[in-house]
Amino acid sequence: MNFAIVGCGFIANKHAKAISEIENAKLVAVCDKVPAAMEPYANEYGATPYTEVDDMLEKENIDVVCICTPSGFHASIAVQVANAKKHIIVEKPIAMTLEDTDKIIETCKINNVKLSVVHPNRYRPVVQELRKILEENLLGKISHASCIVNWNRNQEYYDQAPWRGTKQHDGGVLMNQAIHNLDLLLWFMGKPKQVFSMEATRLRKIEAEDVSVGVIQFESGALGTVEASTTVYPKNFEESITLFGEKGTVKIGGTNALFFEHLVIEGMAENQINDLKISIKADPWGTPGHQWIIKDMVNAINENREPQVTGEDGRSALKLVLSFYESAKLNLPVQF
Known part of the structure; x- marks a missing residue:
């Protein structure tokens, strides 16, 4: 199952490491506005770097996108990814407003994609x-x-x-x-x-x-x-x-x-x-919580069920x- 990461700040490294620990999961692409931030992921994991999300979604065969940007950008990127029919793992908080959160959840439902929020504790x-x-x-x-x-x-x-x-x-x-x-x-x-x-x-x-x-x-x-x-x-x-x-x-x-x-x-x-x-x-x-969440997403896709930590859980918090x-x-x- 092919993964991509959007936002290559501090928390992205936890996602990349967790993906590398999951059988049949691979980090194929990363996206960030700062090219230098993507270099470690290209070097260590062989991920292809992109500076634009649209470009990455169009060119890469991706199953799941991990959204690791600053929280204020979660909603716009999640909607974009869901409309491209890719499953989503989004860092906490799911968004900054309930309106944006509901837009994410609804867009995922419309496009029949799975949504999980990172609450690893x-x-x-x-x-x-x-x-x-x-x-x-x-x-x-x-x-x-x-x-x-x-x-x-x-x-x-x-x-x-x-x-x-x-x-x-x-x-x-x-x-x-x-x-x-x-x-x-x-x-x-x-x-x-x-x-x-x-x-x-x-x-x-x-x-x-x-x-x-x-x-x-x-x-x-x-x-x-x-x-x-x-x-x-x-x-x-x-x-x-x-x-x-x-x-x-x-x-x-x-x-x-x-x-x-x-x-x-x-x-x-x-x-x-x-x-x-x-x-x-x-x-x-x-076992690190990020690893559990990523493994659960792989299993949820394969078993066609909801992830254990859902968008609604993220909304409640x-x-x-x-x-x-x-x-x-x-x-x-x-x-x-």
């Missing part, structure tokens, strides 16, 4: 184990949850490119960093009913927020808190999700939400809990971020 071993715990209802009724992303992105990070930290092409900590954690929160807790949020730009010289705090009321009646920042000194401090249930309390945490920091479940023996913790620590990252933004702007609760 779902495939971390600890996340998979927590998902199993929830599916088996071992925690019972959930009363509330906590979602934390306290990281560091210094000014040099934002100064790398003019689009970083802008509301049009990047967004702030919620849209760019915490959206992965929010996707997991929705995967664990279900659909929100309403949200309330406050945000600020405290330390970074950017247009969007560098710190945000919010609360969620879920349709189940459970409550959730969200705390996110890129202002932590001097490096990433914590990424975690904690679930509080009537029969158990679970926290996955660390600097990248890779471990069980707390695991107590009614009826689960201490040795069983310790074995689970030890098995996660032995290989906390597991984006909608939560945008609801937080709207609430912070209005200083009022917002219905989801």
Whole structure:
């Protein structure tokens, strides 16, 4: 199956490496406005470089296009690719607005092409184990949850490119960093009913927020808190999700939400809990999430099914971020 990558910045390398690890998958083309950015992919993977998407789509035999451009360009490129009847893997966030997102999803449906959004944290071993715990209802009724992303992105990070930290092409900590954690929160807790949020730009010289705090009321009646920042000194401090249930309390945490920091479940023996913790620590990252997503797309095409992380999943995470933004702007609760 032939892959192409549009946008050869930092994240594109993860896609290229993942494609190279998948049997019967090959990177045949890359596209970027900057020719020098494509050289490593031409040299290492033999990918043909293009500076125009139309040119690449016309000349190459492509099955799947990975969209790795700045977020503000996802929608226009995805629509273009879908109309060329190529399947799509798009980096998070799926787009910057719900209108653009719906246009992507609808165009993919019209052209009968598959769409997957890159939320790779779902495939971390600890996340998979927590998902199993929830599916088996071992925690019972959930009363509330906590979602934390306290990281560091210094000014040099934002100064790398003019689009970083802008509301049009990047967004702030919620849209760019915490959206992965929010996707997991929705995967664990279900659909929100309403949200309330406050945000600020405290330390970074950017247009969007560098710190945000919010609360969620879920349709189940459970409550959730969200705390996110890129202002932590001097490096990433914590990424975690904690679930509080009537029969158990679970926290996955660390600097990248890779471990069980707390695991107590009614009826689960201490040795069983310790074995689970030890098995996660032995290989906390597991197979890279990008590799899972690309392999799943290959299988979804071959099996003619939906990918595991769909466009609708990407839309839900984006909608939560945008609801937080709207609430912070209005200083009022917002219905989801």
